Amino acid sequence: MKDFLSTxxxxxxxxxxSTGQEFLKDESAARITSFTPVDGSExxxxxxxxxxxxxxxxEKSQEAFKDWRMMPAPKRxxxxxxxxxxxxxxxxxxxKLVSYEMGKIYQEGLGEVQEMIDIxxxxxxxxxQLYGFTMHSERPQHRMYEQWHPLGxxxxxxxxxxxxxxxxxxxxxxxVCGDTVIWKGSEKTPLCGVAVQNIIAEVLKENDLxxxxxxxxxxxxxxxxxxxxxxxxxLISATGSIRMGKQVAQIVGARLGKTILELGGNNxxxxxxxxxxxxxxxxxxxxxxxxxxxxxxxxRRLIIHKDVFDQVRDRLIxxxxxxxxxxxxxxxxxxxxxxxxxxxxxxxxxxxxxxxEGGSVVCGGxxxxxxxxxxxxxxxxxxxxxxxxxxxxxxxxxxxxxKYSTLDEAIAYHNGVKQGLSSAxxxxxxxxxxxxxxxxxxxxxxxxINIGTSGAEIGGAFGGEKETGGGRESGSDxxxxxxxxxTNTINWGxxxxxxxxxxxxx
Ligand code: NAD
Numbered sequence: 446m447k448d449f450l451s452t453x454x455x456x457x458x459x460x461x462x463s464t465g466q467e468f469l470k471d472e473s474a475a476r477i478t479s480f481t482p483v484d485g486s487e488x489x490x491x492x493x494x495x496x497x498x499x500x501x502x503x504e505k506s507q508e509a510f511k512d513w514r515m516m517p518a519p520k521r522x523x524x525x526x527x528x529x530x531x532x533x534x535x536x537x538x539x540x541k542l543v544s545y546e547m548g549k550i551y552q553e554g555l556g557e558v559q560e561m562i563d564i565x566x567x568x569x570x571x572x573x574q575l576y577g578f579t580m581h582s583e584r585p586q587h588r589m590y591e592q593w594h595p596l597g598x599x600x601x602x603x604x605x606x607x608x609x610x611x612x613x614x615x616x617x618x619x620x621v622c623g624d625t626v627i628w629k630g631s632e633k634t635p636l637c638g639v640a641v642q643n644i645i646a647e648v649l650k651e652n653d654l655x656x657x658x659x660x661x662x663x664x665x666x667x668x669x670x671x672x673x674x675x676x677x678x679x680l681i682s683a684t685g686s687i688r689m690g691k692q693v694a695q696i697v698g699a700r701l702g703k704t705i706l707e708l709g710g711n712n713x714x715x716x717x718x719x720x721x722x723x724x725x726x727x728x729x730x731x732x733x734x735x736x737x738x739x740x741x742x743x744x745r746r747l748i749i750h751k752d753v754f755d756q757v758r759d760r761l762i763x764x765x766x767x768x769x770x771x772x773x774x775x776x777x778x779x780x781x782x783x784x785x786x787x788x789x790x791x792x793x794x795x796x797x798x799x800x801x802e803g804g805s806v807v808c809g810g811x812x813x814x815x816x817x818x819x820x821x822x823x824x825x826x827x828x829x830x831x832x833x834x835x836x837x838x839x840x841x842x843x844x845x846x847x848k849y850s851t852l853d854e855a856i857a858y859h860n861g862v863k864q865g866l867s868s869a870x871x872x873x874x875x876x877x878x879x880x881x882x883x884x885x886x887x888x889x890x891x892x893x894i895n896i897g898t899s900g901a902e903i904g905g906a907f908g909g910e911k912e913t914g915g916g917r918e919s920g921s922d923x924x925x926x927x928x929x930x931x932t933n934t935i936n937w938g939x940x941x942x943x944x945x946x947x948x949x950x951x
Pocket of ligand 1: 602603604605606607611629630631632664665666668669670673684685686687688689690692693707708709710740741742838840866908909913
């Protein structure tokens, strides 16, 4: 067992269910084997959660909620502060595990843990706010205000590509809001879930807190469906593919539960003829090949002005040819492996379709058969924006180049897909920049000027429009989605006037 795995409490076989400090392990349950995409070898096994264990986690979560919601929010913030400190202590081993189990380079693994730490800090400050508005009543000697109450147990379903950060965006904010949480991570990265739970359990023990505040379940789609169908869970925050989001929305919607949906993107950068091209190209490369194209915010389409098209394409090809692909834990590697063979197959199928639809692969795309693991060369393709394959999010490093003549045309291409997560324009022309941010500009949840599509800061609300699901997480006032709003009116006078001047004398 590698050192960083033992430091995180990972064993060769692990319990995958927890009510907080206590781990549950039904030896008859199915196990998930976690393989590293680095070389395809087995890391360890995790027991999946049985239906009986799931019910116990939910019951504990409901019980804990009764006390947790009554603890003053800044005191809950103090627990989250301590979780942030624990994450600082485990930053390196956890960053390594993220890299080893998911395949992103170590620097990005560390970045993911840093994001967890940042969100803890943000949530601590938030725990002293959670503010509501006051309004002036139309009735004399009346006062009106609104306040926010916690919801109850919150179900968090997360994707493989951000195996720890997305959990903390939800869990730390929900926790200061007074909710308890139940996390189902991706079946492709179950050890990240176990490791984070071990770290949180230490803090819960040190503070002598009851079971049920932070729960964990492990499993594939079925475990996610238990959460979505469960009327005891008022809010489901689900991160993953659009296919998954549509299923979750229907099931939770049918029981009139609440959802936060963070789904796929098809993000584009417009490069104008007025761009600082060197800066634009650096941002494009990070956005397109970073995390091997497996970020929801990865740059997938590049909409380039015809006057600079050839220059941008040629410069990108020369950079792509020298990108270091390899073991994500080795220094200097910029592109690690894809998560599994299915992802490699999906990339190959997409490149085939590009050619069938009339496009061309101008660089990369090969599978690196001589390496153990799931390594590919990032690809660049010349296409038309209306191709069917360009409408889809292929979760792999494929960058589509599209030529435009006018800004209106570029924006029409940009918005002409079903997804609406992240977007950017590179231009030094103020009118172009402001048009992109105006009501007739980008239709995405995130729109940047002279910054790429990936690498958002936690202080802003994160999420996207259209088929990306409409949810917002992380900063700004995203916390409101984890609470219920209540309008309160207090009559401190001796009359009982009715609103709208209605007379009703009895
Ligand atoms: P996925 O949809 O296959 O799985 C995501 C999670 O949903 C997993 O935990 C899975 O077990 C669960 N799940 C699948 N079907 C379910 C169902 N019917 N009911 C309940 N749970 C279900 O996604 P993935 O391959 O793990 O991740 C990649 C996708 O996630 C990409 O589309 C990416 O863009 C998206 N993503 C979006 C964001 C965002 O913030 N918008 C962030 C990260 C990833």
